[in-house]
Each structure stands twice: as C-alpha cells, then as structure tokens.
Amino acid sequence: MSALDTLITDAAPIPFLDLVEPHRAREEEFVAAFRRALRSAAFVGGPEVEGFEREFAAYVGTQHAIGVANGTDSLRFIFLSLGIKPGDEVITASHTFIATSEAISQAGGRPVFVDIDPITMTLDPAAVAAAIGPRTVGIVPVHLYGQTADMDPLLALAAKHHLWIVEDAAQAHGARYRGRSAGTMGVAGSFSFYPGKNLGSVGEGGAVTTNDPRVLEGVRRLREHGQREKYVHVSEGYNGRLHAIQAAVLRIKLQDLDAATAGRQRVARWYQEALGDIGELSLPQVASWAEHVWHLYVVRTPVREKLRRVLTAARIGAGLHYPVPLHRQEAYAHLGYAEGALPITERTAAELLSLPMFPTLSEDQVGRVVQVVRAFFGR
Ligand SMILES: Cc1ncc(COP(=O)(O)O)c(C=O)c1O
Known part of the structure; x- marks a missing residue:
C-alpha cells in the first residue's frame, strides 16, 4: 500500500467549508436576536437594518451602506441607479461568478469580458484599456478570492475615459488595496452576505457601499418597489430589502x-x-x-x-x-x-x-x- x-x-472528513462551528460561540446571541425580532415584529427593514447599515458603512469606510436582499441585487441596483441604457457596455472579468455579468445584463447593459492577470486572477488593466470603446460606460473589477484588483491603473483609465467603476467586493469584506478598503474606491461597492462569504448571514443578504448621492437614492428606491416615500412610486423597482433577522446576525458577526x-x-x-x-x-x-x-x-x-x-x-x-x-x-x-x-x-x-x-x-x-x-x- x-x-x-x-x-x-x-x-477523517475535512469539509471544504464549515458553517456550523463558526456560529457556535455566539449561538445564544443569534437566538436572542431572533426572539427580539419575533417580539417587536420588525422583520424587514427597521432598527436592526439601519444599525447594520451604519456599522457596515463605518467598517468599510464609506458614508453610506444600503442593505439589500443579496449581492446580485446590490450590483443590479447600482447599475440601474447609474442609468445604464440598452447597448451600454460594461467591462468585467469572465473569471467570476455569473452574478457579476448577470446584473449588468439585467440592468440593460452588455458585459464585455476581458482577460485577467495571471498572478492575481483579477482584471488585467491592459486588457481593460484595449477593450474600451465608444459604448463603454463602466468597469467592474471583481476582488476575487479575497484580494482586490489592481485599482490604480483602472481608476486612471476610468478618469481618462469618463467611466464609472463599481467594485464587486462580494468576496472581499475588509480586503485592502494600498491601504484603501474594498468597496470605497469606485462610485460604489457591492457586497454579498451569502452564508459562505467572509461576512455571512444565515440566509441571504447584500449591501451597497457608496458616497454617491445618486447611487444612495437609487438603491434605496429600487430595493423598495421604486418608492421614494410611502405610496409614492417614482419608478418601478424590486422587492430587494434586507431582512431584519439577517441584519441582526450580521451586526453580531461583524464584531x-x-x-x-x-x-x-x-x-x-x-x-x-x-x-x-x-x-x-x-x-x-x-x-x-x-x-x-x-x-x-x-x-x-x-x-x-x-x-x-x-x-x-x-x-x-x-x-x-x-x-x-x-x-x-x-x-x-x-x-x-x-x-x-x-x-x-x-x-x-x-x-x-x-x-x-x-x-x-x-x-x-x-x-x-x-x-x-x-x-x-x-x-
Ligand atoms: C464575485 C461575486 N459577485 C456576486 C455574487 C452574488 O452574491 P449573492 O449570491 O449574494 O447574490 C457572488 C456570490 O455569490 C460573488 O461571488
């Protein structure tokens, strides 16, 4: 032999990912959060969501974080807020989860896939530069596996060609690029709180981080059926809100x-x-x-x-x-x-x-x- x-x-089996053990130490706090939600009947939105939004924005280092239902909605709502029009091209990696490109298409844009850097497996700035054309409106670097893309050359390209950058930070909570936090460098950052992510909920969740008033207004409106205030729908939107129980769990896990x-x-x-x-x-x-x-x-x-x-x-x-x-x-x-x-x-x-x-x-x-x-x- x-x-x-x-x-x-x-x-002896070793799992690829253990989602039981990391929750054990705080189990009573999670149960208490669930009990609080049951007793206050605050299930969607409300103080837990607002509290998490404040704390996550402070953690990432943006003025705002907006909780949404998942990390695909967060991308889609950002792109829609930025006013993508049919035929607009958005450059991104092919080496990513389909949510990145799906959100571009579902917002009405067209994904343009470019190659990656062989070392970091994130967007190759030279490939991005070569793909910029008259219909390009934005670039979506994916901070893959927990490491950011090489942002300085991408930011320089975006400035030169008047493009926006949206960071897909679904896999990069707390990652830094030359000291700058993932989710703070583009016009907006998109995070997922799918259970296996570095910051995971116990269901689904996502957030947009931004300092941009247009993205802030747009994402808040789109997650809530286009509602600007109760009964006032300035556009159609989606049911894309973060659940209070998920927000409560995320507040505990953020610590x-x-x-x-x-x-x-x-x-x-x-x-x-x-x-x-x-x-x-x-x-x-x-x-x-x-x-x-x-x-x-x-x-x-x-x-x-x-x-x-x-x-x-x-x-x-x-x-x-x-x-x-x-x-x-x-x-x-x-x-x-x-x-x-x-x-x-x-x-x-x-x-x-x-x-x-x-x-x-x-x-x-x-x-x-x-x-x-x-x-x-x-x-
Ligand atoms: C790079 C990337 N973007 C977007 C998403 C979408 O996030 P969610 O599953 O929360 O919709 C994921 C995770 O699944 C991801 O890994």
Missing part, C-alpha cells in the same frame, strides 16, 4: 470579522509554508498592494482533476471557482466569444482548485490536507 493509499484509508479574517490568514500561511516547494503546483500569490482576506484558497495545477479525485477519496472537500469561464457559458453564446478568446482565463479555469478554507480550520486539519497533496505529488 502506498503512502497515499494509507492517507486515504485513514481519512468578529477581523478575528475571522486573521483565522483565514493563519490558514493561508500554513498552506503557503507547507506547499511552496511543489513545482507542479502554483500557490496563490499576494500582490504587493494587497491585504488579502482569503475568501478562498485557490491553487493551480495541470493535473487538477486527478488531484481533486484523490482529495475526494481522502474525504477532503475541494471546490472549483470557476471551472467554465463566463464567456464560454451557453448563457453568453450570443456574445460570440470563441474558444481561446481569453487565454489566461481559460487556462486558469482548467487548472484551479480551491482547498478547504474557513477561519476555524485547525492546524491538524490543514496538516492532513497538506499530507495528501504532498503525497499525491510524490513528496
């Missing part, structure tokens, strides 16, 4: 976010130290400008499928973020991107693999993941 077989046989981020950073350090010498495995790199909050720990290897099978056999959870780039999805066939159109994105998609990453992952658990990965590569 090989060393690898032994490791697999002895396996622990920096500690949770430190936990993620510790896990990332363990992986980096233990896997750095394997030539066939590329580890995630932290750009010189970045304070990385490690939403995901994504490695790359040409033998991704084999490694994934071995991890699965060893009962170690692994994910793919994202195996089919958006420009090659059937949903975007009408945009006409051929295979090979975005070569770095396509190679990355074929090689990436997300290893277990969450704040309470123990040194022993990381050690076992490392042992299996090392044994797979014959180390």
Whole structure:
C-alpha cells in the first residue's frame, strides 16, 4: 500500500467549508436576536437594518451602506441607479461568478469580458484599456478570492475615459488595496452576505457601499418597489430589502470579522509554508498592494482533476471557482466569444482548485490536507 493509499484509508472528513462551528460561540446571541425580532415584529427593514447599515458603512469606510436582499441585487441596483441604457457596455472579468455579468445584463447593459492577470486572477488593466470603446460606460473589477484588483491603473483609465467603476467586493469584506478598503474606491461597492462569504448571514443578504448621492437614492428606491416615500412610486423597482433577522446576525458577526479574517490568514500561511516547494503546483500569490482576506484558497495545477479525485477519496472537500469561464457559458453564446478568446482565463479555469478554507480550520486539519497533496505529488 502506498503512502497515499494509507492517507486515504485513514481519512477523517475535512469539509471544504464549515458553517456550523463558526456560529457556535455566539449561538445564544443569534437566538436572542431572533426572539427580539419575533417580539417587536420588525422583520424587514427597521432598527436592526439601519444599525447594520451604519456599522457596515463605518467598517468599510464609506458614508453610506444600503442593505439589500443579496449581492446580485446590490450590483443590479447600482447599475440601474447609474442609468445604464440598452447597448451600454460594461467591462468585467469572465473569471467570476455569473452574478457579476448577470446584473449588468439585467440592468440593460452588455458585459464585455476581458482577460485577467495571471498572478492575481483579477482584471488585467491592459486588457481593460484595449477593450474600451465608444459604448463603454463602466468597469467592474471583481476582488476575487479575497484580494482586490489592481485599482490604480483602472481608476486612471476610468478618469481618462469618463467611466464609472463599481467594485464587486462580494468576496472581499475588509480586503485592502494600498491601504484603501474594498468597496470605497469606485462610485460604489457591492457586497454579498451569502452564508459562505467572509461576512455571512444565515440566509441571504447584500449591501451597497457608496458616497454617491445618486447611487444612495437609487438603491434605496429600487430595493423598495421604486418608492421614494410611502405610496409614492417614482419608478418601478424590486422587492430587494434586507431582512431584519439577517441584519441582526450580521451586526453580531461583524464584531468578529477581523478575528475571522486573521483565522483565514493563519490558514493561508500554513498552506503557503507547507506547499511552496511543489513545482507542479502554483500557490496563490499576494500582490504587493494587497491585504488579502482569503475568501478562498485557490491553487493551480495541470493535473487538477486527478488531484481533486484523490482529495475526494481522502474525504477532503475541494471546490472549483470557476471551472467554465463566463464567456464560454451557453448563457453568453450570443456574445460570440470563441474558444481561446481569453487565454489566461481559460487556462486558469482548467487548472484551479480551491482547498478547504474557513477561519476555524485547525492546524491538524490543514496538516492532513497538506499530507495528501504532498503525497499525491510524490513528496
Ligand atoms: C464575485 C461575486 N459577485 C456576486 C455574487 C452574488 O452574491 P449573492 O449570491 O449574494 O447574490 C457572488 C456570490 O455569490 C460573488 O461571488
């Protein structure tokens, strides 16, 4: 029996993501928040939502945060507030979750996908520059896996061509770019509080961060059926409000976010130290400008499928973020991107693999993941 077989046989499961353990310490506070909501009958909006909006804006460092139902509504409401018109083009990454581009299309725009930087896997500013045309109205950098895009060149391009920048910060709560917080650098930032996110609710939630009065007014109106004040609908809108119970949970979890981020950073350090010498495995790199909050720990290897099978056999959870780039999805066939159109994105998609990453992952658990990965590569 090989060393690898032994490791697999002895396996105790390690989840890709543990959403039970991180909630244990504050369970009574979550239950008390639920009881408060039941007894005050404040379920949607109300003081918990307003309190969370104030606290999240202060955490991120914007004048305003507006709670919404999820991180897709937050993007869609920002784009609609900015007045996207049919045919307007918005440049973004193909290497992201479909919510980014879906929101552009649903607001009436047309996503223009460009390639990524091979180190950070975020928008390549040179590719963005090459894609700017007469119909371009905005750029949406996605701060992927917990690391921001290279914002200075993007901000310079936006200023030069009179474009707006909306930051998709769904995976980057608390991440920094040269000291500046994700969600503060564009006209607006969009956050998701899906349970697995760095700041996760116990259902769905999202927020827009902004200093811009047009975005503030627009998002508040759109989340509430176009209502400016009760019974006054100045436009159609959506049912896109944040629930009070989610806001109450988020207020509690926001207090622990920096500690949770430190936990993620510790896990990332363990992986980096233990896997750095394997030539066939590329580890995630932290750009010189970045304070990385490690939403995901994504490695790359040409033998991704084999490694994934071995991890699965060893009962170690692994994910793919994202195996089919958006420009090659059937949903975007009408945009006409051929295979090979975005070569770095396509190679990355074929090689990436997300290893277990969450704040309470123990040194022993990381050690076992490392042992299996090392044994797979014959180390
Ligand atoms: C990069 C990115 N953008 C947007 C979203 C959408 O957020 P939500 O699932 O809350 O709608 C997500 C998460 O799912 C995401 O990862």
